[in-house]
Amino acid sequence: MINQLSWKVGGQQGEGIESTGEIFSMALNRKGYYLYGYRHFSSRIKGGHTNNKIRVSTYDINSISDDLDILVAFDQETIDVNHHELVNGAVVLADSKFTPKLPEGSTAHLYPVPFTEIASELGTSLMKNMVAVGSSAALLGLSSDIFYSVVEQIFAKKGSSVVEKNMDAIRAGMKYFEESREESLGDYKLQEGDGNNRLFMIGNDAIALGALAGGARFMPAYPITPASEIMEYLIKKLPEYGGTVIQTEDEIAACTMAIGANYTGVRTLTASSGPGLSLMMEAIGLSGITEIPLVIVDTQRGGPSTGLPTKQEQSDVLAMIHGTHGEIPKVVMAPSSVEEGFYDAVEAFNIAEEYQVPVILMTDLALSLGKQSVNQLNYDEIEIRRGKLLNEELPELEKGQYFSRYEVTPDGISPRPIPGMKNGLHHVTGVEHNEEGKPSESPLNRQAQMDKRLRKLNTLKDTFRNPIKKYENHEEADLLVIGINSTRGTIQEMIPRLEKDGIKVNHGQLRLLHPFPSEELQSMIDKVKKVVVIENNATGQVRQLVKLNTNAGEVKSILKYDGNPFLPAELHKQCKELFSYGNV
Structure with a gap:
């Protein structure tokens, strides 16, 4: 047997x-x-x-x-x-x-x-x-x-x-x-x-279920591989909870409609892949400057353009972080298993509302469409946090006065009224504005509002649960292997083979890419001799992030961009060769 x-x-x-x-x-x-x-x-x-x-x-x-x-x-x-x-x-x-x-x-x-x-x-x-x-x-x-x-x-x-x-x-x-x-x-x-x-489900279904459990009640979206299953799941389920899905004419409409719905206080998400994310970039900037929560799921696939719609790749990383023009606070999360996809979907809504920022939940095709056994989900772990969303009577406004929706606060997060709230009247515009939302080109106001927005995320790295999934088997290791998304399981299966070769290996799976968990990763890097990043793209985008945000010295990449996910045996072979020949 x-x-x-x-x-x-x-x-x-x-x-x-x-x-x-x-x-x-x-x-x-x-x-x-x-x-x-x-x-x-x-x-x-x-x-x-x-x-x-x-x-x-x-x-x-x-x-x-x-x-x-x-x-x-x-x-x-x-x-x-x-x-x-x-x-x-x-x-x-x-x-x-x-x-x-x-x-x-x-x-x-x-x-x-x-x-x-x-x-x-x-x-x-x-x-x-x-x-x-x-x-x-x-x-x-x-x-x-x-x-x-x-x-x-x-x-x-x-x-x-x-x-x-x-x-x-x-x-x-x-x-x-x-x-x-x-x-x-x-x-x-x-x-x-x-x-x-046990459950047996794809990542897209887990994310959709997490969104539902996290309070999402609306999804505008345009079908695209490999994200469509999120939309298809919620088309069936959201009406049972008073919600709905609308298929929009394109991803631009989907993103702006999601911003509008979130503005009214309804937890809303949209989902797409690389081509759709490209179309959403201007709207993501709108979310940033208007400080309206926004949750986007990006299921990466082979690019550029139409590329390889049904094949594995992780090449949207830098686009998600730097794609919008100007400078706004933004969060990019990266679950590394189907189970994490469920819980991270809930947390994406919490973070979006607490910090009033766009949050991108990044997956890849292998994670989104790969099917895994999953332990029964613990709904008792779900916590709904809505930040500074106001739900009580507001103080009277003087004649001609508007509510200070963009009040400059020490933590950078301003009080957020729902449209229609008495004494909550304020302007909303995509141009720079003062505390009441009225357009303003004042240099002092511009600097104050920019600084306010950009300090929002100062505390996120301290409160985000497990920004790196750490597998530290050794206090002093020969090699630190870093991965994102679906590479986690493959790396974990490869590690015992390297250990049998006499190579001591630690593993860090990045779950928060922006803002980058520099200190947490640096503490892992300080315990090893050499560092290698495993990723499905041609230019080593995650490696670039590691180099930019840590004092890692030389960092090598193992890359695969032929449309297929990594296999444990090929990772073992390449890691062993890099280490053995001193090329790491």
């Missing part, structure tokens, strides 16, 4: 590849296994190769696997594209319809199964993916019963007969495999899962 394996299904988009992986993984999740899933897909609606790789384990895992134990192939392209990942003696379950072949010299075991033929005999070839699930289950020694609740949940609206037909397809796939199985396949039977009830 085995306690961990990697399974992948591949074919053409539109063939049910995603649903195959979904049903397979959901059933295993309900049996108490830990799972990590990553989809490769093309930026088109139908056609083009796609695959869904699911890692299954009896222990906690947080990264994609280096290799592949089982490949389910619906076409020859799936074998050709993914064969290099197969371990020695791996199993390829392939639809016999296309006469599958392995590359010359392959050590994998090809096992043709008539997925399409069996499905057609049961009523429709569309159920070939269910036959594949059944064959996979038989290989792993799983019972068909574990799939019933999942199939019922997915197909219940289509009636009980459809549920039973799909279960018949799973059983037929299992039966065919069991009756024709060859001894040479080896042992792929999984150890029992722990039976614990």
Whole structure:
């Protein structure tokens, strides 16, 4: 019996590849296994190769696997594209319809199964993916019963007969495999899962749920990969809590509409990716100068321009921090797991309102669309903080007087009335203004207002919880590895391999990029000999931030910008080479 394996299904988009992986993984999740899933897909609606790789384990895992134990192939392209990942003696379950072949010299075991033929005999070839699930289950020694609740949940609206037909397809796939199985396949039977009830969700769903739990009741947005799932989740859920989602004509409208809604006191977010973030830049500046809270989720993808819409990258970092013209206080947060995405979404709203600033919650495609096992969320941890939002009667104003909405205060944060509050009348404008909001070009006023805004965040680094997720295994280490977003799990899996090589490793995962946690990171840097930054971009943007904000000396980068996430093995190899040859 085995306690961990990697399974992948591949074919053409539109063939049910995603649903195959979904049903397979959901059933295993309900049996108490830990799972990590990553989809490769093309930026088109139908056609083009796609695959869904699911890692299954009896222990906690947080990264994609280096290799592949089982490949389910619906076409020859799936074998050709993914064969290099197969371990020695791996199993390829392939639809016999296309006469599958392995590359010359392959050590994998090809096992043709008539997925399409069996499905057609049961009523429709569309159920070939269910036959594949059944064959996979038989290989792993799983019972068909574990799939019933999942199939019922997915197909219940289509009636009980459809549920039973799909279960018949799973059983037929299992039966065919069991009756024709060859001894040479080896042992792929999984150890029992722990039976614990865990969530299995993508980062976008966790962020959307966090926004809902954090009090968000409105979302204007424009669909864009890989952020659309946030919008789609809230379209279903927000109306149940008195909220709504509006699909705007573009990202400019989405951002300005979010500013307007936040101005009225309604917690509002918008979400996009790099191209949409580019369009929002002027509006982000408007949020900054008008001191209206704003929460934006940026799910990074391959750029520039349209770039690689469905591929992994972390190249918006500097744009998020420096993209707006002029100088405003701004916060950029970077959750490093699906679970953190939930809690950080709540905190993004708290920070936006407490400091009256734009907050960008930065993720990447692997984190936004990658699916992870998540412990049950603790709603008791959620705290709603609204800062200086006024909810009591305001003092009378003298005739012709306006409320001092932009009052110069020691902490830089001014009292914030809701429009319509008696005695709360004030101007709001995107030009420089005095304390009442009236336009002003006075040099003294300009300096006073700029200084006021810019000192808002002086205390944030002291109050932000865990600006760096620290894994300090050694008081004095050879190497400090720094990462952001989805690289955390991969780095954590790589570290024991470096430790076996005799290299002492500490790890810091940055969760707050702006304002940068300089002192916290410097304290980690002071304990190590060498520093390397792991990031999915071509220019080492996070490395530049580390150099700018610390006294780190020489800092090296390990970069990947081919559209794919890092694998533990390649990180291990590159870190070892950098350290061994003195190039760090």
